[in-house]
Amino acid sequence: MSKKILLSHGGGGEETQSLIKELFFKHFENEILLRMEDAANLIMESTNIAFTTDSFTVSPLFFNGGNIGKLAIAGTVNDLCMMGAKPKYLTCSFMIEEGFEYAKLEEIVISMRDEMAKNGVKIVAGDTKVVPKGGVDGLFINTTGIGEIVYKGISAHHLANDDVIIVSHEVGNHGACILATREEIELESDLQTDCASLWKPVEALINAGIKIHALRDATRGGLSAVLNEWAETSKVCIEVDEAKIPVAKEVKGICELLGFEPYEFANEGTMVIALPKEEALKALDVLQHFPETAHATVIGKVTQAFTCKVILHTPWGSERFLEPPKGELLPRIC
C-alpha cells in the first residue's frame, strides 16, 4: 500500500518531526529554515518592504503544466513582483487531509522547490496541519511573502492619459485549463496553464530603466477585472482592440462551448502593464527574451473617452464596454 499522510503527522510529535525533516527540510533546505527557531530571523537590506499572503485551494491539485505547489510559489512571488519588489522570503503552511498520498505531497513539494530556484526565494518558516478526512479537499497551501521594493511608484492609481496597455501572454489559459481538467466537464485538451513566476521579466524591465505606471498579474477575474479596477482607480478610460488580445484557440473553443469570456478567466503567470507610450517598444523588446512573456503585446491605450470604463473595439468597427466579471462562473445551457 502506498504511504499516506496520517493524523499523527500533524500531531507535533515524532512523526511530525520526521515529516518535516524527510520531506520539507530535504527539499526546502536553507540556513534560516534549518535553524528550526520559532520564527525566522531576517536581515533585510532595504526598509521599503512589500509583504503579501495568499491561500491556494485549487481543484484539481494537479493540472496540465503545474500543480498547487508551483501555483503557491508563483502566486505569492508574482504579488510581490507586481509592486516592483524583489521576492526574498516566503513562509508556507500546509493543511493536509488525512490519507493524502505521500508521493503526491512530495511531487508538490519538489515543484515548489523548483519554482523557488527560478526566483532565488527561500521558504524560511512553515507549518503543517493534518485534518481529519473531509476537513479540506486534499491539500490547501498558504504562502506569505516578503520582498524588497526596488522600483517605487507602481500603482493602480498611476495610469495616465496616452499610456499603453501591454499583456505579457495569451489570456485565460489557466482558467480554461482548470475548467477542462474538472471531471464534471470531461473535455480533452492539451491546453496548459500559464502558471509561472514573473520576477525575471519584471526585473529585466526595471534593469532596462523602463518607466512603469501600473503592473498587475491577471489572476481571478482575469484581464477584465484588472482593466476595470485600473480604470476605476485612476479615473481614466482604457480602450482595447479585441483583435489584439492574444487568446489561445483552445481557450476560445472552451469559452464558446460553455459560454464564458476569455477575458474573465484567471491567469497565473500573465501580467498587464501600463506604461508611457514611448516606453512600449523597449518594454516589448525586453519581454520577448523570456519564455513566459515572449508573446507580450500592446492591446490598447488609456484615454479620456468614458472615465472609469473599459471599451472593447471589435475588428469591424463596433464597440462595447468590457464589464467587470460578476457572480459565479456558470455555463450557458443552449
Next chain:
Amino acid sequence: MPEVDLIEGFRDPAHMKALAALIKKECKSKINIMEVCGGHTHTIMKFGLSQILPELIDFIHGPGCPVCIMPKERIDHAIALASMPNTILATLGDMIRVPGSKTSLQKLRAEGKEIRSLYSPLDVIKIAQENPDKNVVFFAIGFETTTPMSAVLIQQAIALNLKNIFFHINHVTVPEAVEAIMSSGDALIDAFLGPSHVSVITGYKIYEPIAEKYHTPIVVAGFEPTDVMESVLRIVRQVNAGKSEVENEYARAVSREGNLKAQALINTYFEKRDHFRWRGIGDIPKSALKLKAEYAAYDAEIVFDDVLPKTELNDHKLCICGDILKGRAKPFDCKVFGKACTPTNPMGSCMVSSEGACSAYFKYGKLNLKGARA
C-alpha cells in the same frame, strides 16, 4: 476536408464589413427583426452588430431564453423540491441564480441544501447511483434543443432501473410562443431570425406555417457574427422581393426534417401540456411538454405534488418584459432597468439569465450608441 476554423472563420473582419456594406446598400425599408433565441440576442449585443447595421434594421428580442421565461411559481417548485429532506436537486446553467418568491437555489445551496449545477443532464445518472439513499430531482429546462437530453436521461434511468430519479419537466416549444406573440395583434415584427440549435433537432419545417400565415421571412441563423449578418442580408433580400419564406443559413447543422431520432425519443416520453404560463407573456396553449402518464412514477410534479406551491406569481408591475418581447419597447425604456433591476437582483424575466435581452443590454449594451438607445 480542409480544416475550418469554427470560431475565427465566422468572425472574419473583411467578411463582416462586406456584409455590413451589402445590407446598407440593399436595405430600403424599415425591418423589425425578431431574434427568437437568447443566443442570438447575445451575439447581436456582444459583437455590437446593431452598430454596423443601418438604422432601418431593428432587432426585437424574443422569448427564447428558457431560464427567463420560467414563471416564478415554477422556480418556487425547484426551491420546494430542493428543500425536501434527503434530496439532491440537479439543474442546468444559470437556473440556480434565479430568484423565486423568497429565495434562490444558489442561496439555498449556501444554506446546505444539495443543489448541483450540471454541464450534462446525464450526470444525473451518476449522482443517483452514488446516492442510492437520496432522491435526485432533475429540474429540466430548455427549448427543443435540450429536450432530447432529458429524454435520454429518462431512457437510461428506466434501463438501469434507477428508482431514485425524478423529473420536473419545464421543456417549452418555440413555434407556439412565436404564434402567441404574432397572434396578439400588437406585435411589430416583420421577420425572424430562426433559432439555430432548436432547429438542429426540429428541422426548419416547423417555421413554415408561421412564415405563411403572417407573411414574415424567417431565416434560421447560426450564432456567429457572420451568420447573423448573412441572415439579416437574406431577410433584406426577401423583403425587397416581397417574399416570406423559411431559409436555412445554418446549413452546416440544420436540415428541413431535423434530427428524427431525437424527435422520436422526445415523442416516446413526452406529450404536450394543455397550457403553460410564460413569464412576461402569460398563458400559451400547448407550448410546453410533460411526461406521459405511463411515466408518472418518475414525474416529480405528481410524486411530490403535496410540497409544490400552487399560486401563480407575476413580475413587478413596473416590469415591461412583456412589451420588450413583443417589440413594443427596449430594455432602456424600462424605468427600473439597471437600477432596481440588475442581473444580480433581477425583477423581470429578461434580466434573469445571461441570455435574456435586458441582461445582454446590461452587460454589452451600455455603449451601444446606436440602436439600443434608439
